[in-house]
Amino acid sequence: xxxxxxxxxxxxxxxxxxxxxxxxxxxxxxxxxxxxxxxxxxxxxxxxxxxxxxxxxxxxxxxxxxxxxxxxxxxxxxxxxxxxxxxxxxxxxxxxxxxxxxxxxxxxxxxxxxxxxxxxxxxxxxxxxxxxxxxxxxxxxxxxxxxxxxxxxxxxxxxxxxxxxxxxxxxxxxxxxxxxxxxxxxxxxxxxxxxxxxxxxxxxxxxxxxxxxxxxxxxxxxxxxxxxxxxxxxxxxxxxxxxxxxxxxxxxxxxxxxxxxxxxxxxxxxxxxxxxxxxxxxxxxxxxxxxxxxxxxxxxxxxxxxxxxxxxxxxxxxxxxxxxxxxxxxxxxxxxxxxxxxxxxxxxxxxxxxxxxxxxxxxxxxxxxxxxxxxxxxxxxxxxxxxxxxxxxxxxxxxxxxxxxxxxxxxxxxxxxxxxxxxxxxxxxxxxxxxxxxxxxxxxxxxxxxxxxxxxxxxxxxxxxxxxxxxxxxxxxxxxxxxxxxxxxxxxxxxxxxxxxxxxxxxxxxxxxxxxxxxxxxxxxxxxxxxxxxxxxxxxxxxxxxxxxxxxxxxxxxxxxxxxxxxxxxxxxxxxxxxxxxxxxxx
Ligand code: C2E
Ligand code: MG
Ligand code: MG
Numbered sequence: 072x073x074x075x076x077x078x079x080x081x082x083x084x085x086x087x088x089x090x091x092x093x094x095x096x097x098x099x100x101x102x103x104x105x106x107x108x109x110x111x112x113x114x115x116x117x118x119x120x121x122x123x124x125x126x127x128x129x130x131x132x133x134x135x136x137x138x139x140x141x142x143x144x145x146x147x148x149x150x151x152x153x154x155x156x157x158x159x160x161x162x163x164x165x166x167x168x169x170x171x172x173x174x175x176x177x178x179x180x181x182x183x184x185x186x187x188x189x190x191x192x193x194x195x196x197x198x199x200x201x202x203x204x205x206x207x208x209x210x211x212x213x214x215x216x217x218x219x220x221x222x223x224x225x226x227x228x229x230x231x232x233x234x235x236x237x238x239x240x241x242x243x244x245x246x247x248x249x250x251x252x253x254x255x256x257x258x259x260x261x262x263x264x265x266x267x268x269x270x271x272x273x274x275x276x277x278x279x280x281x282x283x284x285x286x287x288x289x290x291x292x293x294x295x296x297x298x299x300x301x302x303x304x305x306x307x308x309x310x311x312x313x314x315x316x317x318x319x320x321x322x323x324x325x326x327x328x329x330x331x332x333x334x335x336x337x338x339x340x341x342x343x344x345x346x347x348x349x350x351x352x353x354x355x356x357x358x359x360x361x362x363x364x365x366x367x368x369x370x371x372x373x374x375x376x377x378x379x380x381x382x383x384x385x386x387x388x389x390x391x392x393x394x395x396x397x398x399x400x401x402x403x404x405x406x407x408x409x410x411x412x413x414x415x416x417x418x419x420x421x422x423x424x425x426x427x428x429x430x431x432x433x434x435x436x437x438x439x440x441x442x443x444x445x446x447x448x449x450x451x452x453x454x455x456x457x458x459x460x461x462x463x464x465x466x467x468x469x470x471x472x473x474x475x476x477x478x479x480x481x482x483x484x485x486x487x488x489x490x491x492x493x494x495x496x497x498x499x500x501x502x503x504x505x506x507x508x509x510x511x512x513x514x515x516x517x518x519x520x521x522x523x524x525x526x527x528x529x530x531x532x533x534x535x536x537x538x539x540x541x542x543x544x545x546x547x548x549x550x551x552x553x554x555x556x557x558x559x560x561x562x563x564x565x566x567x568x569x570x571x572x573x574x575x576x577x578x579x580x581x582x583x584x585x586x587x588x589x590x591x592x593x594x595x596x597x598x599x600x601x602x603x604x605x606x607x608x609x610x611x612x613x614x615x616x617x618x619x620x621x622x623x624x625x626x627x628x629x630x631x632x633x634x635x636x637x638x639x640x641x642x643x644x645x646x647x648x649x650x651x652x653x654x655x656x657x658x
Pocket of ligand 3: 555556576578579613
């Protein structure tokens, strides 16, 4: 029993992570006051470790620690009581102690006791003359010891208790889960993350009512969740508006979801916490010790995001969706480095062929990314991820600079071409886009007409008015525009008529199925071609994979085609070879 208590006491001490930390003025101030009150040269905050007294704070002591054996501070820690030794020389127990040997004659120590009742050590004063301790001196020493404990607890709770909700934090969740995994490895548990509000709702609350109101709502919600959980289970505050908790052991998942639904019904019904009406809940079953605490939390949070996306209240963790989401974040995270690295990004070029003459007058620039560990990642995957972020600008700039470098090199080699580059909707919001394009052209002595900018119909329609204004400026600067993926973006005829695009690229979805002069795709493409010609546009068909499709498109009067039938997107040397063989063929 004795051993067990000492083990628990040591555990409590070690968990505070105070031992062997640097000195701190917060403690030294108190230690100096203790020395002053007693008018003595030596004072210390002394913690009782397994076999040493370690000094968190010391006045007049050179050592950081002394052996625990025959140290009066150890007695203070063990008895959790004041200890006063008026004269070491005549003391039955301490006369032959190390302190006595070094000339100590007087000692007074007040216990440092945690809220749970563990004695950590002592706040002590020492003197080299025998003396008595007056009751008021001991009362002050006891008060100062309480202040030391407050300081210890404050430091310990820092980062562990959220100052707004008063609930333990994410760090504490992870630590508690690790402890639990040691106690009951393999036990089945369910982690729950409740996300109270969407980002835009939070922004609205802060914008309309101020950050203090948001804090208040978070506090109310924390209270409501803890109430529903009851006194024996802990809710953790793991994100601005996110709370997490664990199910009791060995609950069946569906049964627990029913419990959760009922619990959150109660919360919703509480009028003061209307805030949680759009709560999204993620549920992740796992076994203790088999998944890291960080992963448990991340998985449950990712399920909560799923719930938010599908507009449901509760979603169960799915490994496949979690992987997809993780890959999404990994790609986003790594793309910044790819832009800086020399060897991850490169450009390939896909020829565009004039259907009437068979000549290649232009090519589309397409970005390629070889990820250091994931290998080739398709732009169809990474472009939609990064183009919604601040990376859209440097990416387009990278492509533009490298494409124009290549164009200049080809021009110097006697190859006359127009290159098109793809830009993202976000680029249209950059006030200096046109200036940057012009600068890049001038720096390489290229004409604006040698460059074409491709923008998808759907990107254009994301902000039609702004896009139109920007595209007009582009046209005024002499830079040609192509509407990409036409037919998928729902632009109206009225709008299309206003867009200063010389070229329209019919999306491959319509072209791929062109195999005979009949069928729905045939009718659709024929109609598009007729309409676009009436609007005076030049038409490029994308995704031409067969001779048949090429012939049908030529028959319709479509000007240009691009697709695997003519050439796949090509690396620079292969592109040069392709052009050379094509020219030889035509000659
Ligand atoms: P996109 O601009 O419509 O480019 C055409 C895509 O179709 C390319 O895919 C090309 O490889 C593919 N393709 C060409 N011919 C055929 C064919 O005959 N059959 C089939 N099945 N596919 C064909 P890729 O290179 O994977 O690019 C996908 C999309 O990623 C592009 O579609 C474009 O929207 C975007 N993208 C690529 N590079 C860039 C870039 O540098 N910047 C931006 N913003 N987007 C880019
Ligand atoms: Mg394109
Ligand atoms: Mg396209």
